[in-house]
Amino acid sequence: MGLTKTEIFTEEQNRLAVMLKAIAHPARIAILQEIIKSNTCICGDLVEELGLAQPTISQHLKELKNAGLIQGTIEGVSVCYCINPPVWNELKEQMNGFFAAYDLKATCC
Amino acid sequence: MGLTKTEIFTEEQNRLAVMLKAIAHPARIAILQEIIKSNTCICGDLVEELGLAQPTISQHLKELKNAGLIQGTIEGVSVCYCINPPVWNELKEQMNGFFAAYDLKATCC
DNA sequence: ACTTTATATTGCAATATTACGATGAATGAT
DNA sequence: ATCATTCATCGTAATATTGCAATATAAAGT
Numbered sequence: 001m002g003l004t005k006t007e008i009f010t011e012e013q014n015r016l017a018v019m020l021k022a023i024a025h026p027a028r029i030a031i032l033q034e035i036i037k038s039n040t041c042i043c044g045d046l047v048e049e050l051g052l053a054q055p056t057i058s059q060h061l062k063e064l065k066n067a068g069l070i071q072g073t074i075e076g077v078s079v080c081y082c083i084n085p086p087v088w089n090e091l092k093e094q095m096n097g098f099f100a101a102y103d104l105k106a107t108c109c
Numbered sequence: 110m111g112l113t114k115t116e117i118f119t120e121e122q123n124r125l126a127v128m129l130k131a132i133a134h135p136a137r138i139a140i141l142q143e144i145i146k147s148n149t150c151i152c153g154d155l156v157e158e159l160g161l162a163q164p165t166i167s168q169h170l171k172e173l174k175n176a177g178l179i180q181g182t183i184e185g186v187s188v189c190y191c192i193n194p195p196v197w198n199e200l201k202e203q204m205n206g207f208f209a210a211y212d213l214k215a216t217c218c
Numbered sequence: 219a220c221t222t223t224a225t226a227t228t229g230c231a232a233t234a235t236t237a238c239g240a241t242g243a244a245t246g247a248t
Numbered sequence: 249a250t251c252a253t254t255c256a257t258c259g260t261a262a263t264a265t266t267g268c269a270a271t272a273t274a275a276a277g278t
Contacts, residue, residue: 044225
């Protein structure tokens with residue numbers, strides 16, 4: 001098969017999975033950290049920072065964009081990337097919910 | 110290729126990626142939610158709860174275990190699963206760090 | 219118009235993931 | 249001892265992901 005059975009799960013579960021899948025790669029974690037670290041939008045110095053080829057970085061950026069976590073605005077020749085607040089907050093809420101639910105009842109094994 | 114270049118990234122980035130990849134699937138999100146919801150360890154009623162075959166669930170549990178997020182203790186015929194606090198907390202800290210870093214400087218686009 | 223610079227797209231090879239049927243191993247009940 | 253129950257493992261088919269070379273696109277400078 002190789003294809004996730006999304007129809008079995010809730011919309012929330014599927015959306016959270018998509019967002020987490022987008023972050024779940026060291027290169028994309030590094031990209032997000034760079035974007036957050038540099039106060040302004042980052043204008044694609046990423047290829048130099050990370051040790052990956054330009055098409056690879058471009059592809060990772062595309063995946064982050066597809067998941068809605070970042071947005072890219074064209075600035076002349078280059079493109080400036082930054083966090084997309086609504087989706088980022090959605091992720092934050094979901095994860096906080098997760099962590100809070102566990103903290104409440106961590107009385108098991 | 111199809112193989113992540115882990116040697117390029119920091120140990121922290123790689124560990125976070127492994128943990129997030131483990132959660133980044135709706136079935137595994139659902140499993141974690143069930144484990145957290147049921148105060149006690151969950152003793153594998155998961156096959157009935159979710160609509161997936163038993164080998165599939167078993168495989169997902171294995172991946173969560175490999176990432177260190179859950180632990181399973183044998184209880185007679187069945188196996189009881191619960192959150193593995195150290196790794197779960199590590200994930201929580203990492204994610205909180207992420208979210209806190211962004212909240213500080215959300216003054217961009 | 220031509221060239222440079224910055225990014226995206228395409229195509230491909232290697233590998234990983236998802237799901238499940240069939241089968242195996244271990245415990246508890248009869 | 250035999251059987252049912254619970255879970256893990258193996259094998260396999262379908263699909264997804266990762267990374268890059270080659271190429272395309274698009275804006276800006278000369």
